[in-house]
Amino acid sequence: MSSPAVTDAGHGLADGEWHRLHPASPLLRGGLVLLGVLGFIIANLRERVIDVFLVLVAPGGDEGFPGSPDGDDWAGDPIDAIVANGLVGWALVAVAVVLVVLIVGFWLSWRMHTFRVTHEAVEVRSGILFRSHRSARLDRVQGINVSRPVFARLFGTAKLDISVAGQSGNVQLAYLGSAAADRLRGDVLRLASGIRSQRAAAPAAASVGDDHLALGGMPAGADAATGVPAAGGVPGGIPPGTRAGALVGRRMEEFLAPELDPGLAPPESVVHLPAGRVVASTLLGGATVWFAIIAVVIAVGLSTGAFWVLFTFVPAAIGLVSYVWSRITKSLRYSIAGTPDGVRIGHGLLSTANQTIPPGRVHAVEATQWLLWRAFGWWSVRINLAGQSLSGNNEQVQRTLVLPVGTIADVHRVLGLLLPDAAAAVDPLVDAGLTGGGGDAGFTQPPRRAAWLRPFSWRRTGWASAAGIVLVRRGVLLRRLVLVPLARMQSVAIEVGPVRRALGLAALRVHTVAGPVTAVVPVVARSEADAAFERLAHEAVVRAAGDHSERWGASAHAS
Incomplete structure (x- = not known):
């Protein structure tokens, strides 16, 4: 049985032909x-x-x-x-x-691990004895992540992970040449946006003959998947005697280059995190509290002669220190900005990663403030994406954190990037949702009898809606503000138990795809819950019917 031809070199990887990964991929x-x-x-x-x-x-x-x-x-x-x-x-x-x-x-x-990108899907074939063939439809792409582990950066390679809707549906290309991964990411996003070859061909043609690309560069005449010069070729016209020096220079540029190309977004739209804030916020996090508790237990155990604590709590302390260090390093060199292909998020010190979230892929947004952060006005922002949940690996969970720590101004800018169509209408409600309470700024307030169930947080609990976005706020020790686009709401539910029924209260829950963000109003008047149920259910249908963000590029081009 004959198989389709596999191309080892070429100027582009989104040409519908089968290609191989970087030769160092098995290693x-x-x-x-x-x-x-x-x-x-x-x-x-x-x-x-x-x-x-x-x-x-x-x-x-x-x-x-x-x-x-x-x-x-x-x-x-x-x-x-x-x-x-x-x-x-x-x-x-x-x-x-x-x-x-x-x-x-x-x-x-x-040799047996090949991939191709067509106008409909990204396909990957792999396996020697047991063959597998995985396909990811472009219209279901939720995001593309390009990660560069520190050892892979020594080889000038990167891992491309394409997230699609559905559990375990991601397609991973590990590894490609660093510049080739950036170029392929752009090609996949252009195809997924609905822009066909006539518009995508222009930047591709302009790039042919260029000696370098953004974020590291690739020599002219190099293999499209690996970035390695073709047989007999000289990288960028460099004499053979200086190839090693040029290669070392390119690797150093890749190590020092930012994860976000400065030319992709206006500087005023980019959010950066100061290193001091990253370190301080991590040390003031919940892990540090647990570390203090463990340290006290170890000290008490040693003073009383209970040396068994060394075998139980010392490994736990080492694990917490490792976790804190990982949180700090992953948040350094952080940047988030809006690009033509979606929201680009980059982070990392030695091992780096950048994620691109196309428009209309965010199902829920949550801004949270830990008690010890309140004096500094710091917040973190998480999102729900289809195909990613808390049950995934640490790398997938990390992708749901789009703002590790930022000010209220940073939260406004991030929400403007994630929900651009409703940013102007929602912006007046954000401050009240973050720090307010009662019925201010259009938020509903549960009746006073809700204090029987939420004695400390009932005044802060409430919800509001504007421009197709439902906002839910709650919490005192851990303040939360959740925003859910109704166009991507899965369902809405009213929960009434015996205690709530006796008090004339109910809980209102807005369902989204699985993820770290949950939108629930724990206490609300029963009559208000019934009215909200009808309103949100009707508006969600209308908003979903008018949502065409799955082909955002085609819509923008047509307009």
Whole structure:
């Protein structure tokens, strides 16, 4: 059975042809683990390796040597059996065979792992013995994430992760050349937006012949997927003697380049985080409180002679320190801005990542303020995206955090980027939703009897709606403001238990896709809940019928 031809080089990866990943992909995906295991084995057997070498070099001088096969030090050891039976040569042959099998396996996995981008979907084929073929429809793309782990950056590569609606539906291309990943991200977003080849061809044609691209660059005539010069080619006209220097220079530029290309967005729309604020906000977070508690427990345990706490709480303290350090490093060099393809979010110090969220993909937004942040006026912003939930890995959960810590002014700017069509109408309600209480600025207020269920937060609890956005505020120790576009609301529900029924109250819940954000008004008058149910259900249908954000580029081009 014949298979479609696979292209190793070319000027573009969104041409409908099958392409391969970067040649270093097998090493970056699984080879690093193998190298780590080999390093661990060698480090633990280094003395035995030296002993074997001495036995082979000086066969008659091993008597009385502590590590000689005649001693008891090697009893029951596999190396003892190999040396004692004269199987050292065969053992070396076996190691060489294993290495050859691994190298061939890595090469086959690279040859068999191909992808292509058409006008309808991104398809990936992989597997040697068991083949898989995954397809992601472009009209269901929820976001594209380009991550560059620190070791992958040494090879000039990046991982492209395309998020689509539905659980476990993401398509991952690990790894591509760094510049090729940025270019492919732009091509996929243009195709997903509904802009066809006649408009996308212009920037592609203009880029042909350029020596470098934004965010690192790719030499002219290089492989489109890897960024490596084609056979016989000279990168950018650089003489062969200076290729190594040019390569090192490009890698340094990639390490220092910002995750957001300054030319993609006006400077006034970009939100940056000062490093001091990132560190201070992390140290004032909940993890630090738990660390203080654990430290007190360890101190009390040691003072009372309960040394067992060292085996239980010390690992927990180490884990918390690692978590705090990870939060700090992932929030450094943070930027968020609006670009023609959507909202671009970049962050990271050594391992970096940038995420692009196309218009109309945000299902819910939540601004939260932890009690210890209140004196500084700091807030964080999370979102719900289709296909990403709290049950995913740490990398997917991190993508739901679009503003680690910012001021109220930063929250306004981020909401303007995430909900651009309703920003002007919603903006007057945001301040009241963040810090207000009662019935100010159009927010409803539950009746006084709600204090029986929410004695401290009933005055702050409330909801409002404007321009197709429903706003829900609640919480005292942890203030929350949730915004849900009605065009992407899944359903609305009223919850009435026996206690609420006796008090004439109800809970109003607005359902969205699974994620860290939940929109629920815990206490509201029953009559108000019934009216809100009818209003939101009707408006959601109207807003969804008029929403065409799945092809945002085609709509903008037509207008």
